[in-house]
Amino acid sequence: MGSWPSGVLVHSADSLDKFRLGDVDAFEELFRLHQRVVYGWILRIVRNPTAAEDLTVETFWRIYKAHARFEAARGFEPWVRRIATRAALDWLRAQRPESELTEETMARQTTGLGADPGVTAEIRSKTERAFARLPPKLRVAAVLSVVEERPHKEVAEALGISVTAVKLRVFRALRLLRKDLERQGIKP
Amino acid sequence: MSAHDEERIKTLLRQALPPVDAEPAPERDLWPAVLRRLDSQAVAQPRSRWVWFDWALAAGLALVAVSFPASIPLLLYYL
Numbered sequence: 624m625g626s627w628p629s630g631v632l633v634h635s636a637d638s639l640d641k642f643r644l645g646d647v648d649a650f651e652e653l654f655r656l657h658q659r660v661v662y663g664w665i666l667r668i669v670r671n672p673t674a675a676e677d678l679t680v681e682t683f684w685r686i687y688k689a690h691a692r693f694e695a696a697r698g699f700e701p702w703v704r705r706i707a708t709r710a711a712l713d714w715l716r717a718q719r720p721e722s723e724l725t726e727e728t729m730a731r732q733t734t735g736l737g738a739d740p741g742v743t744a745e746i747r748s749k750t751e752r753a754f755a756r757l758p759p760k761l762r763v764a765a766v767l768s769v770v771e772e773r774p775h776k777e778v779a780e781a782l783g784i785s786v787t788a789v790k791l792r793v794f795r796a797l798r799l800l801r802k803d804l805e806r807q808g809i810k811p
Numbered sequence: 812m813s814a815h816d817e818e819r820i821k822t823l824l825r826q827a828l829p830p831v832d833a834e835p836a837p838e839r840d841l842w843p844a845v846l847r848r849l850d851s852q853a854v855a856q857p858r859s860r861w862v863w864f865d866w867a868l869a870a871g872l873a874l875v876a877v878s879f880p881a882s883i884p885l886l887l888y889y890l
Contacts, residue, residue, distance in 0.1 A: 647849070654842060662837045670828065676837045683841075684848040750827035769821050770828050797820045798812050804823070 636695070643693050650690070653699070654683055661707050664781075667771050668711040668763055678714055682707045701780050708763065708781040715759035746809055753803035757796055764792035765800075 641649035661682055666675040685706050693702060754762065763782065767773045768789060779786045804810075812820075876883050 651842065654845060658841055659836050663835045666835050667831045676841060679837060680841050680844045680848060683845045687849060747827045750823045754824060754827060769824055771830050797817055801812060801816060801820050
């Protein structure tokens with residue numbers, strides 16, 4: 624699970640300094656280096672490849688717009704991850720919950736990719752719908768922590784909240800999910 | 812919610828939303844789109860920033876003039 628593996632994405636201090644001054648060439652260098660991990664991070668949150676591409680563009684636009692506020696001491700990757708997470712969260716807030724069941728995810732459910740034989744397609748579909756009805760900030764915490772198994776500390780930094788707040792959001796998400804599934808007649 | 816329930820919900824969630832592949836990549840080069848976005852910002856930004864500032868300044872002056880009518884001659888003197 625390799626977004627932002629430490630020590631792999633190396634950029635010179637010089638390119639960061641130039642970027643901070645608004646140099647577009649330095650910005651392109653950083654873009655080329657980070658676009659894939661930014662895209663991957665956003666895709667993990669929104670789970671829609673087309674939206675993830677648009678949000679990657681939006682994220683880098685926000686990054687460039689905020690270039691003067693970048694603090695090298697706090698690191699480029701955490702800063703970028705926070706901006707990307709905020710862009711993805713904004714997108715989730717703007718979506719209608721039911722619209723997030725894409726054709727791709729429906730196809731995956733019917734083919735049963737990675738499926739537990741004990742869990743029917745109907746249960747998976749109901750779970751996904753129930754998840755889509757959760758408040759976006761709970762969904763982001765749950766999808767990154769539970770599904771993608773990212774460390775709580777990383778999720779907390781990306782959301783700009785404490786580790787305790789992440790755990791609380793995950794707990795609330797799971798509790799709401801259980802209640803929703805129970806209402807639909809599924810006893811976890 | 813018991814620990815067993817929590818684990819069961821987590822399992823259901825992972826079944827419904829399998830983790831994304833380790834290294835997903837966008838299907839197209841996104842740099843041209845970023846550049847287009849930057850260009851449109853470069854054209855739009857100065858105008859919108861000054862319009863906002865002008866309106867704020869005008870509103871502030873109007874507020875001062877209404878609240879302290881005696882300050883109007885002073886404001887006119889400095890215009």
